[in-house]
Amino acid sequence: MFGIHDLALFVVSGLLLNLMPGPDSLLIMTRSATQGWRAGSAATLGIASGTFVHILGAALGLSAVLAASATAFTVVKLVGAAYILYMAIGLLRSKAQDGVQAPLALAPLPYRKIYAQGFLTNVLNPKVALFFLAFVPQFxxxxxxxxxxxxxxxxxxxxxxxxxWCHALALFTGAASRRVKLHPAASLWLKRTTGGLFIWLGVKLALAKQN
Structure with a gap:
């Protein structure tokens, strides 16, 4: 439907990526630990808004450039598959000490400013736009x-x-306060699991016959 395929694989891959620690999750944990779960949820809503900007921008840009060319779209998919393999290698080479540590204390802010902080953290991150351009077209x-x-x-x-997931993280971190952190071994396991999945996905997509 709508030209989408392997939806279950997309959902599983997306869930694994969302579970991985990064700048967004660190911001949510920090705000939840210092101001409670509502502050973490405000950051989450800002991050989600920033993600929608990337989604719409990538979708419209991709459509404008590739609407009349299935061949060009196939090239984008192959380049994206190569980028996924590159990310996978980086994840597989991760070390345990790369885990996210306990959030640092920050000065309290109004929720609207925390929302803006989450929005800017996400929308100004070029890696998010690159991820959507590489990952989503594969499906x-x-x-x-x-x-x-x-x-x-x-x-x-x-x-x-x-x-x-981010709202759940905000609730959990807010309840446990500063004692919450992702253990380095858990972070390493998530990264290597996702890396293995991306190796398989990248090879599968690179070798697949195009319609």
Whole structure:
């Protein structure tokens, strides 16, 4: 439907990526630890808003450039597969000491400023835009009639799942305060599991026959 394929694989991959620690999760944990779960949720909503900006920008840009060319879209998919393999190698080479430590204390802020902080943290991160351009097209058929619509649907699924996880992280961190941190061994396990999945996905996509 809508030219989308392997939706279950997309959802699983997205969930693993959302579970991995990064700048967004660190901001949420920090704000939840210092001001409570509502502050973490405010940061989460800002991050989700920033993600929608990346989704819409990537979808519209991709549609404008590639709408008339299935061949060009296939090239984008292959370049994206190569980028996924590059990310996978980096994840597999991760070391245990790369784990996210306990959040640092920050001065309290109004929720609207925390929202803006989450928004800017996400929307100004070029790696997020690059991720969507590389990852999402892998699950859209090259001959799909409405690529932008398929892109937006997949992006929304990814963003909704990520927002639910981030709200849960805010609630959990707020309840446990500063004692919460992701153990380095757990962080390493998540990174290597995701790296292994991405190796398989990248090879599968690179070798797949295009429609």
């Amino acid at each position: 859209i058929d090259a001959n799909a009639p409405h690529k932008a619509l398929a892109f937006i649907i997949l992006g929304c699924i990814f963003n909704i799942n990520g927002t639910l």
